[in-house]
Amino acid sequence: MGNTRLAEIIGRHERDLLAEWTRRQMDSFGTGRDRISETQLRGNSQDFLRALTEALLRNAGSDLRRQEWSSMKDLLGEISRQRATQGFTPSETAVFVFSFKQPLFTRIASEYPNDSEGFAAELWTATELLDELGLYTSEMYLKSREEVILRQQQEMLELSTPVVEVWEGVLALPLIGTLDSARTQIVMQNLLEAIVARGANLAIIDITGVPTVDTLVAQHLLKTVAAARLMGADCIISGIRPQIAQTIIHLGVDLSGVLTKATLADALQLALKKKNLTVARS
Amino acid sequence: MPVVKTVELPLTRQEDVVAVRQRTRSLGVEIGLTIVDQTKIVTAASELARNTVIHGGGGKATIEIVKEASKQGLRLTFEDCGPGIPDLERAMQDGYTSGAGLGLGLGGSKRLCNDFAIESKVGKGTRVTIARWKA
Ligand SMILES: Nc1ncnc2c1ncn2[C@@H]1O[C@H](COP(=O)(O)OP(=O)(O)O)[C@@H](O)[C@H]1O
Ligand SMILES: [Mg+2]
Numbered sequence: 001m002g003n004t005r006l007a008e009i010i011g012r013h014e015r016d017l018l019a020e021w022t023r024r025q026m027d028s029f030g031t032g033r034d035r036i037s038e039t040q041l042r043g044n045s046q047d048f049l050r051a052l053t054e055a056l057l058r059n060a061g062s063d064l065r066r067q068e069w070s071s072m073k074d075l076l077g078e079i080s081r082q083r084a085t086q087g088f089t090p091s092e093t094a095v096f097v098f099s100f101k102q103p104l105f106t107r108i109a110s111e112y113p114n115d116s117e118g119f120a121a122e123l124w125t126a127t128e129l130l131d132e133l134g135l136y137t138s139e140m141y142l143k144s145r146e147e148v149i150l151r152q153q154q155e156m157l158e159l160s161t162p163v164v165e166v167w168e169g170v171l172a173l174p175l176i177g178t179l180d181s182a183r184t185q186i187v188m189q190n191l192l193e194a195i196v197a198r199g200a201n202l203a204i205i206d207i208t209g210v211p212t213v214d215t216l217v218a219q220h221l222l223k224t225v226a227a228a229r230l231m232g233a234d235c236i237i238s239g240i241r242p243q244i245a246q247t248i249i250h251l252g253v254d255l256s257g258v259l260t261k262a263t264l265a266d267a268l269q270l271a272l273k274k275k276n277l278t279v280a281r282s
Numbered sequence: 283m284p285v286v287k288t289v290e291l292p293l294t295r296q297e298d299v300v301a302v303r304q305r306t307r308s309l310g311v312e313i314g315l316t317i318v319d320q321t322k323i324v325t326a327a328s329e330l331a332r333n334t335v336i337h338g339g340g341g342k343a344t345i346e347i348v349k350e351a352s353k354q355g356l357r358l359t360f361e362d363c364g365p366g367i368p369d370l371e372r373a374m375q376d377g378y379t380s381g382a383g384l385g386l387g388l389g390g391s392k393r394l395c396n397d398f399a400i401e402s403k404v405g406k407g408t409r410v411t412i413a414r415w416k417a
Contacts, residue, residue: 211324212321215383250394251325252390
């Protein structure tokens with residue numbers, strides 16, 4: 001019952017509600033104001049009021065799983081995503097909803113001058129609902145932060161896997177970081193593609209920057225070497241530090257069919273030798 | 283055996299394996315393991331953590347700094363409530379895999395550590411405990 005009444009109250013006071021609420025939001029940002037314009041805030045707030053009134057008029061209650069709340073949820077999701085990318089903190093983002101409480105409560109009070117019971121009931125409905133909406137906003141904020149981070153990681157994956165041609169027909173792939181999961185697939189794929197694209201017949205895979213070589217990493221390396229061989233390129237694995245060499249032996253991984261060198265420089269020397277090239281001091 | 287410090291980590295996704303490695307490494311540094319010993323226990327941790335995720339369907343890792351007499355070491359326990367291992371002897375054999383691995387994880391971890399114990403019950407789960415002592 002309280003639902004449509006709340007919609008009426010909001011409708012009657014829309015203009016000054018909007019003005020006061022926007023001002024409160026601007027004030028709460030203090031020095032961070034420049035991250036968001038008053039126009040954007042006012043727009044967000046207007047959209048919020050519209051979605052709120054719409055849902056209230058359809059007696060949506062405070063259970064956000066109900067279908068009546070779907071456009072409100074879309075809106076809050078969108079706002080949270082905006083704020084997350086604009087560098088707002090989670091609480092600064094939740095303020096959007098929570099700062100609406102005070103202006104709304106004042107208006108509710110003015111509508112129930114001599115009816116404290118009616119006022120309490122209406123207040124309760126409004127509080128419960130705004131809390132739900134505020135929590136939802138925080139959740140969406142966190143979710144979009146995660147998405148941002150995930151995307152950045154993905155971008156890093158692509159950035160951090162350069163295949164360089166160190167000599168005509170000789171490619172080098174310096175690997176840095178964790179070598180399992182998604183990254184290895186991408187890295188190895190890049191190398192195989194580069195072998196084809198540049199018509200290379202030697203590839204140096206340098207693992208100096210790989211902290212752990214376990215059986216999964218070893219398996220990926222072995223597979224890559226085998227695939228490269230099928231495409232007519234020999235691989236040299238370099239940068240096998242003493243402690244890594246020891247663990248590989250203890251694990252029982254057989255690298256006997258693979259060319260290995262302690263350093264990238266050694267590997268390059270071997271590569272040049274295989275191409276019948278010599279480096280001489282002039 | 284007195285436990286100086288305990289760290290528990292979840293093991294449900296591939297990324298959790300990375301966290302277990304990192305934590306094992308930092309605790310190894312804390313008690314002053316040599317680079318070679320750090321690398322050995324971290325590699326064993328990586329194998330067993332991945333087994334917990336892939337074969338055991340997820341579980342948890344417990345990393346402890348333990349003291350015995352005058353020596354200090356790292357003790358790691360990997361537990362899951364997965365399908366268990368029907369034939370432990372065969373699972374420990376180098377080259378045996380029920381999946382698509384190299385089948386060297388269990389045997390390799392045993393060789394990389396000072397202590398190695400494995401218990402498993404079909405339908406109940408698996409627990410592997412390893413330790414590496416400071417030389
Ligand atoms: N936690 C576990 N739960 C169930 N089965 C396991 C577990 N750990 C190992 N196994 C079994 O032991 C086999 C050998 O393990 P491992 O030596 O690590 O080789 P891989 O992981 O390459 O298969 C696995 O293929 C699997 O069948
Ligand atoms: Mg394994």
